[in-house]
Amino acid sequence: MNKTATKTVDSDSTSVDKAMLLLAAFRSSDRRDLGVSELARHTGMSKSTTHRLLAVLVRNGVVRKNGSRYALLDDGATSQPSTTRLSDELTPFLADLFLATRSTVHLAVLDATDVVFLNKIYGHRDLRMPSHTGFRAPAHCTGVGKILLAHQPDARDALQSMRLQAMSPYTILDHREIEGQLDLAAERGIARSNQETMLGLSCVAAPVRLNGEVVAAMSVSGVAQRFDVALVETALRQICAAASRQLTATWTRARRPVLEMQPADG
DSSP, X not given: OOGGGOOOOOTTOOHHHHHHHHHHHHHHOSSSEEEHHHHHHHHTOOHHHHHHHHHHHHHTTSEEEETTEEEEOOSSTTSOOOHHHHHHHHHHHHHHHHHHHOSEEEEEEEETTEEEEEEEEOOSSSXXXXXXXXXXXXXXXXXXXXXXXXXXXXHHHHHHTSOOOOSSTTOOOOHHHXXXXXXXXXXXXXXXXXXXXSTTEEEEEEEEEETTEEEEEEEEEEEGXXXXXXXXXXXXXXXXXXXXXXXXXXXXXXXXXHHHTSOOOO
Protein backbone atom coordinates (compact mmCIF):
# COMPACT_ATOMS: atom_id res chain seq x y z
CA MET A 1 0.00 0.00 0.00
CA ASN A 2 1.07 3.58 -0.64
CA LYS A 3 1.46 5.69 2.50
CA THR A 4 -1.08 8.17 1.16
CA ALA A 5 -3.74 5.48 1.56
CA THR A 6 -2.84 4.84 5.21
CA LYS A 7 -3.60 8.20 6.77
CA THR A 8 -6.19 8.17 9.51
CA VAL A 9 -9.58 9.73 9.19
CA ASP A 10 -10.63 12.64 11.37
CA SER A 11 -13.95 12.32 13.13
CA ASP A 12 -15.41 15.21 11.17
CA SER A 13 -14.47 13.78 7.77
CA THR A 14 -17.39 13.55 5.39
CA SER A 15 -18.60 10.32 3.85
CA VAL A 16 -17.24 11.54 0.52
CA ASP A 17 -13.80 12.02 2.06
CA LYS A 18 -13.89 8.51 3.46
CA ALA A 19 -15.08 7.03 0.19
CA MET A 20 -12.19 8.77 -1.59
CA LEU A 21 -9.78 7.19 0.90
CA LEU A 22 -11.21 3.79 0.03
CA LEU A 23 -10.75 4.42 -3.68
CA ALA A 24 -7.18 5.57 -3.07
CA ALA A 25 -6.51 2.39 -1.10
CA PHE A 26 -7.70 0.27 -4.02
CA ARG A 27 -5.62 2.19 -6.54
CA SER A 28 -2.43 2.09 -4.47
CA SER A 29 -2.66 -1.63 -3.71
CA ASP A 30 -0.57 -4.17 -5.58
CA ARG A 31 -3.52 -6.58 -5.38
CA ARG A 32 -6.72 -6.31 -7.39
CA ASP A 33 -9.11 -7.38 -4.61
CA LEU A 34 -9.07 -6.47 -0.91
CA GLY A 35 -10.98 -7.48 2.21
CA VAL A 36 -12.81 -5.23 4.66
CA SER A 37 -10.13 -5.67 7.34
CA GLU A 38 -7.34 -4.69 4.95
CA LEU A 39 -9.20 -1.61 3.74
CA ALA A 40 -10.10 -0.58 7.28
CA ARG A 41 -6.49 -0.94 8.41
CA HIS A 42 -5.05 1.07 5.52
CA THR A 43 -7.60 3.90 5.72
CA GLY A 44 -7.84 4.16 9.50
CA MET A 45 -11.62 3.64 9.45
CA SER A 46 -13.57 1.18 11.55
CA LYS A 47 -14.66 -2.07 9.92
CA SER A 48 -18.32 -1.10 10.23
CA THR A 49 -17.77 2.23 8.47
CA THR A 50 -15.65 0.56 5.80
CA HIS A 51 -18.31 -2.10 5.20
CA ARG A 52 -21.09 0.52 5.00
CA LEU A 53 -19.21 2.67 2.49
CA LEU A 54 -18.24 -0.36 0.41
CA ALA A 55 -21.93 -1.28 0.18
CA VAL A 56 -22.66 2.22 -1.17
CA LEU A 57 -19.83 1.96 -3.71
CA VAL A 58 -21.04 -1.49 -4.84
CA ARG A 59 -24.61 -0.24 -5.16
CA ASN A 60 -23.43 2.63 -7.37
CA GLY A 61 -21.30 0.46 -9.63
CA VAL A 62 -17.91 1.78 -8.48
CA VAL A 63 -16.72 -1.32 -6.63
CA ARG A 64 -17.44 -5.01 -7.27
CA LYS A 65 -17.97 -7.54 -4.48
CA ASN A 66 -16.51 -10.99 -5.01
CA GLY A 67 -17.32 -13.27 -2.08
CA SER A 68 -15.86 -11.58 0.99
CA ARG A 69 -13.51 -9.32 -1.00
CA TYR A 70 -13.91 -6.18 -3.07
CA ALA A 71 -12.32 -4.85 -6.25
CA LEU A 72 -12.38 -1.49 -7.97
CA LEU A 73 -14.34 -1.71 -11.21
CA ASP A 74 -12.36 -0.95 -14.32
CA ASP A 75 -13.92 0.57 -17.41
CA GLY A 76 -13.97 -2.69 -19.35
CA ALA A 77 -16.62 -5.26 -20.08
CA THR A 78 -15.50 -7.46 -17.16
CA SER A 79 -17.25 -5.14 -14.70
CA GLN A 80 -20.28 -6.66 -13.05
CA PRO A 81 -23.84 -5.30 -13.21
CA SER A 82 -25.77 -4.55 -10.05
CA THR A 83 -28.12 -7.12 -8.56
CA THR A 84 -31.04 -5.06 -9.87
CA ARG A 85 -29.59 -5.17 -13.38
CA LEU A 86 -28.95 -8.91 -13.04
CA SER A 87 -32.54 -9.50 -11.98
CA ASP A 88 -33.87 -7.44 -14.88
CA GLU A 89 -31.65 -9.16 -17.44
CA LEU A 90 -32.08 -12.72 -16.17
CA THR A 91 -35.73 -12.90 -15.10
CA PRO A 92 -36.93 -13.62 -18.67
CA PHE A 93 -34.65 -16.67 -18.68
CA LEU A 94 -35.99 -17.67 -15.27
CA ALA A 95 -39.45 -17.59 -16.84
CA ASP A 96 -38.16 -19.79 -19.67
CA LEU A 97 -36.87 -22.25 -17.08
CA PHE A 98 -40.25 -22.33 -15.36
CA LEU A 99 -42.04 -22.96 -18.65
CA ALA A 100 -39.61 -25.76 -19.50
CA THR A 101 -39.91 -27.52 -16.12
CA ARG A 102 -43.22 -26.36 -14.60
CA SER A 103 -41.40 -26.40 -11.26
CA THR A 104 -40.43 -23.71 -8.77
CA VAL A 105 -37.35 -21.84 -10.03
CA HIS A 106 -34.98 -19.40 -8.34
CA LEU A 107 -32.46 -16.75 -9.38
CA ALA A 108 -29.78 -15.96 -6.80
CA VAL A 109 -26.41 -14.33 -6.16
CA LEU A 110 -23.71 -14.85 -3.55
CA ASP A 111 -23.16 -12.36 -0.71
CA ALA A 112 -20.11 -13.44 1.31
CA THR A 113 -21.08 -16.97 2.45
CA ASP A 114 -24.82 -16.41 2.09
CA VAL A 115 -27.02 -16.67 -0.95
CA VAL A 116 -29.59 -13.96 -1.73
CA PHE A 117 -32.58 -14.76 -3.91
CA LEU A 118 -33.27 -12.11 -6.55
CA ASN A 119 -36.41 -13.70 -7.96
CA LYS A 120 -38.63 -16.76 -7.71
CA ILE A 121 -41.42 -18.27 -9.81
CA TYR A 122 -43.65 -20.77 -8.06
CA GLY A 123 -44.51 -24.16 -9.51
CA HIS A 124 -48.11 -25.39 -9.45
CA ARG A 125 -47.82 -28.51 -7.31
CA ASP A 126 -44.52 -28.15 -5.49
CA LEU A 127 -43.87 -28.13 -1.76
CA ARG A 128 -44.27 -24.70 -0.19
CA MET A 129 -40.89 -23.32 0.79
CA PRO A 130 -39.72 -20.27 2.79
CA SER A 131 -37.70 -18.66 -0.02
CA HIS A 132 -38.89 -15.42 -1.59
CA THR A 133 -37.39 -12.42 -3.35
CA GLY A 134 -34.79 -10.95 -1.00
CA PHE A 135 -34.59 -14.15 1.08
CA ARG A 136 -31.13 -14.93 2.47
CA ALA A 137 -29.84 -18.39 3.39
CA PRO A 138 -26.50 -20.05 4.16
CA ALA A 139 -24.94 -20.87 0.80
CA HIS A 140 -23.56 -24.27 1.81
CA CYS A 141 -26.99 -25.92 2.07
CA THR A 142 -28.62 -24.62 -1.13
CA GLY A 143 -28.10 -25.67 -4.73
CA VAL A 144 -27.60 -22.11 -5.96
CA GLY A 145 -25.26 -21.42 -3.05
CA LYS A 146 -23.11 -24.46 -3.76
CA ILE A 147 -22.66 -23.72 -7.45
CA LEU A 148 -21.77 -20.10 -6.63
CA LEU A 149 -19.35 -21.10 -3.85
CA ALA A 150 -17.75 -23.59 -6.23
CA HIS A 151 -16.51 -20.68 -8.35
CA GLN A 152 -15.59 -18.22 -5.56
CA PRO A 153 -12.29 -19.20 -3.87
CA ASP A 154 -12.43 -16.37 -1.31
CA ALA A 155 -15.91 -17.33 -0.18
CA ARG A 156 -14.85 -20.98 0.05
CA ASP A 157 -11.90 -19.98 2.22
CA ALA A 158 -14.17 -17.93 4.47
CA LEU A 159 -16.54 -20.88 4.79
CA GLN A 160 -13.71 -23.07 6.08
CA SER A 161 -13.30 -20.89 9.18
CA MET A 162 -17.02 -20.78 9.98
CA ARG A 163 -19.21 -23.04 12.03
CA LEU A 164 -21.73 -24.33 9.50
CA GLN A 165 -25.38 -23.67 10.29
CA ALA A 166 -27.89 -26.52 10.12
CA MET A 167 -31.15 -25.76 8.33
CA SER A 168 -32.50 -29.32 8.45
CA PRO A 169 -31.42 -32.77 9.72
CA TYR A 170 -29.84 -33.32 6.29
CA THR A 171 -27.69 -30.18 6.22
CA ILE A 172 -24.05 -31.14 5.68
CA LEU A 173 -21.92 -29.74 8.49
CA ASP A 174 -18.59 -31.41 7.70
CA HIS A 175 -16.23 -29.00 5.94
CA ARG A 176 -14.43 -31.76 4.04
CA GLU A 177 -17.68 -33.13 2.67
CA ILE A 178 -18.80 -29.66 1.61
CA GLU A 179 -15.46 -29.07 -0.11
CA GLY A 180 -15.85 -32.33 -1.98
CA GLN A 181 -19.31 -31.32 -3.16
CA LEU A 182 -18.05 -27.91 -4.28
CA ASP A 183 -15.21 -29.51 -6.25
CA LEU A 184 -17.70 -31.84 -7.93
CA ALA A 185 -20.04 -28.91 -8.68
CA ALA A 186 -17.22 -26.96 -10.31
CA GLU A 187 -16.30 -30.02 -12.39
CA ARG A 188 -19.85 -30.96 -13.47
CA GLY A 189 -21.29 -27.46 -13.81
CA ILE A 190 -24.32 -28.21 -11.61
CA ALA A 191 -24.93 -28.54 -7.87
CA ARG A 192 -27.58 -30.39 -5.90
CA SER A 193 -29.20 -29.89 -2.52
CA ASN A 194 -31.17 -32.84 -1.16
CA GLN A 195 -33.38 -31.79 1.77
CA GLU A 196 -30.47 -29.76 3.19
CA THR A 197 -32.47 -26.54 3.47
CA MET A 198 -35.89 -27.98 4.22
CA LEU A 199 -37.28 -31.47 4.73
CA GLY A 200 -38.92 -32.79 1.59
CA LEU A 201 -37.28 -30.25 -0.73
CA SER A 202 -34.58 -30.97 -3.32
CA CYS A 203 -33.09 -28.80 -6.05
CA VAL A 204 -30.46 -28.61 -8.76
CA ALA A 205 -28.67 -25.41 -9.82
CA ALA A 206 -26.39 -24.15 -12.59
CA PRO A 207 -24.32 -20.96 -12.97
CA VAL A 208 -24.87 -17.86 -15.08
CA ARG A 209 -21.67 -16.25 -16.35
CA LEU A 210 -20.62 -12.81 -17.50
CA ASN A 211 -17.57 -12.97 -19.77
CA GLY A 212 -16.79 -16.36 -18.25
CA GLU A 213 -17.09 -15.24 -14.63
CA VAL A 214 -19.90 -16.73 -12.53
CA VAL A 215 -22.15 -13.91 -11.32
CA ALA A 216 -25.47 -15.63 -10.55
CA ALA A 217 -27.22 -18.99 -10.51
CA MET A 218 -30.60 -20.48 -11.35
CA SER A 219 -32.19 -23.54 -9.78
CA VAL A 220 -35.13 -25.90 -10.21
CA SER A 221 -36.77 -27.23 -7.02
CA GLY A 222 -39.23 -29.98 -6.29
CA VAL A 223 -40.53 -32.51 -3.81
CA ALA A 224 -37.61 -34.74 -2.86
CA GLN A 225 -39.47 -38.03 -3.17
CA ARG A 226 -40.28 -37.45 -6.85
CA PHE A 227 -37.63 -34.95 -7.96
CA ASP A 228 -35.71 -36.33 -10.95
CA VAL A 229 -32.67 -34.25 -11.86
CA ALA A 230 -32.41 -35.96 -15.25
CA LEU A 231 -35.77 -34.51 -16.29
CA VAL A 232 -34.72 -30.88 -15.72
CA GLU A 233 -30.92 -30.87 -16.07
CA THR A 234 -30.78 -30.37 -19.84
CA ALA A 235 -33.21 -27.44 -19.78
CA LEU A 236 -31.38 -25.90 -16.80
CA ARG A 237 -27.99 -26.10 -18.51
CA GLN A 238 -29.27 -24.80 -21.85
CA ILE A 239 -31.18 -21.86 -20.38
CA CYS A 240 -28.32 -20.83 -18.09
CA ALA A 241 -25.94 -20.98 -21.08
CA ALA A 242 -28.32 -18.83 -23.13
CA ALA A 243 -28.66 -16.39 -20.24
CA SER A 244 -24.86 -16.18 -19.98
CA ARG A 245 -24.50 -15.37 -23.67
CA GLN A 246 -27.21 -12.72 -23.56
CA LEU A 247 -25.93 -11.14 -20.34
CA THR A 248 -22.40 -10.92 -21.74
CA ALA A 249 -23.62 -9.41 -25.01
CA THR A 250 -25.92 -6.80 -23.45
CA TRP A 251 -23.47 -5.81 -20.73
CA THR A 252 -20.63 -5.47 -23.23
CA ARG A 253 -22.78 -3.24 -25.42
CA ALA A 254 -23.80 -1.18 -22.40
CA ARG A 255 -20.16 -0.65 -21.41
CA ARG A 256 -18.88 0.14 -24.93
CA PRO A 257 -19.79 3.87 -24.90
CA VAL A 258 -17.80 4.23 -21.67
CA LEU A 259 -14.80 2.57 -23.28
CA GLU A 260 -15.01 4.76 -26.36
CA MET A 261 -15.06 7.94 -24.25
CA GLN A 262 -11.71 7.16 -22.61
CA PRO A 263 -8.92 9.51 -23.82
CA ALA A 264 -6.25 7.92 -26.00
CA ASP A 265 -2.78 7.44 -24.52
CA GLY A 266 -0.36 10.19 -25.38
